[in-house]
Amino acid sequence: SQQGEEDPQALSIQEGENATMNCSYKTSINNLQWYRQNSGRGLVHLILIRSNEREKHSGRLRVTLDTSKKSSSLLITASRAADTASYFCATARSDSWGKLQFGAGTQVVVTP
Amino acid sequence: DVKVTQSSRYLVKRTGEKVFLECVQDMDHENMFWYRQDPGLGLRLIYFSYDVKMKEKGDIPEGYSVSREKKERFSLILESASTNQTSMYLCASSLRTANYGYTFGSGTRLTVV
Numbered sequence: 001s002q003q004g005e006e007d008p009q010a011l012s013i014q015e016g017e018n019a020t021m022n023c024s025y026k027t028s029i030n031n032l033q034w035y036r037q038n039s040g041r042g043l044v045h046l047i048l049i050r051s052n053e054r055e056k057h058s059g060r061l062r063v064t065l066d067t068s069k070k071s072s073s074l075l076i077t078a079s080r081a082a083d084t085a086s087y088f089c090a091t092a093r094s095d096s097w098g099k100l101q102f103g104a105g106t107q108v109v110v111t112p
Numbered sequence: 113d114v115k116v117t118q119s120s121r122y123l124v125k126r127t128g129e130k131v132f133l134e135c136v137q138d139m140d141h142e143n144m145f146w147y148r149q150d151p152g153l154g155l156r157l158i159y160f161s162y163d164v165k166m167k168e169k170g171d172i173p174e175g176y177s178v179s180r181e182k183k184e185r186f187s188l189i190l191e192s193a194s195t196n197q198t199s200m201y202l203c204a205s206s207l208r209t210a211n212y213g214y215t216f217g218s219g220t221r222l223t224v225v
Binding site for chain 1: 145152153154155157160162170200202206208209211212215216218219221
């Protein structure tokens, strides 16, 4: 069963613009993670935010977490064509040690 | 560079065949996972293993089995392949807890005809 649900399902922007996608989940979590998947390839881990953190940065990525609303957002600033990919949130539930549950993903297209 | 290697990128098998998908990791990770990915459904967990010879069913184990005889290798077995098992299969590994993220293989796109 899917724990995380991303929104929007698809996003099309131009280079230089910011891309924001959201993730909602249902149960208590230890951490929430974001992954990127280039077409037809495996997923790559981008960033992890723990349940006691509210915001985290990594390069052009900014992640926020609101545990009261059970939601997270991923912001990619100054998008590049190479950011074209699908982005997935994944939650590590408090009661399922070591397992992640993934959402269906947001497909991002960045045009030059 | 740490790696999870899946034995095949593309595979075509016939209905009823027994299919083996192999995954090897070189990071000494305790956990290994098999997911399948279908359009609009995201990643669904088939099986995972938290130690050698240990396994647990995920969300969609029916029609699949797994084997983990060595820490670095986790095999997914389709006992009798069916067309509804046509999918992208992704292997991943991680440390004991999920606190540092998963490392994924490149995936195996399996077509059952």
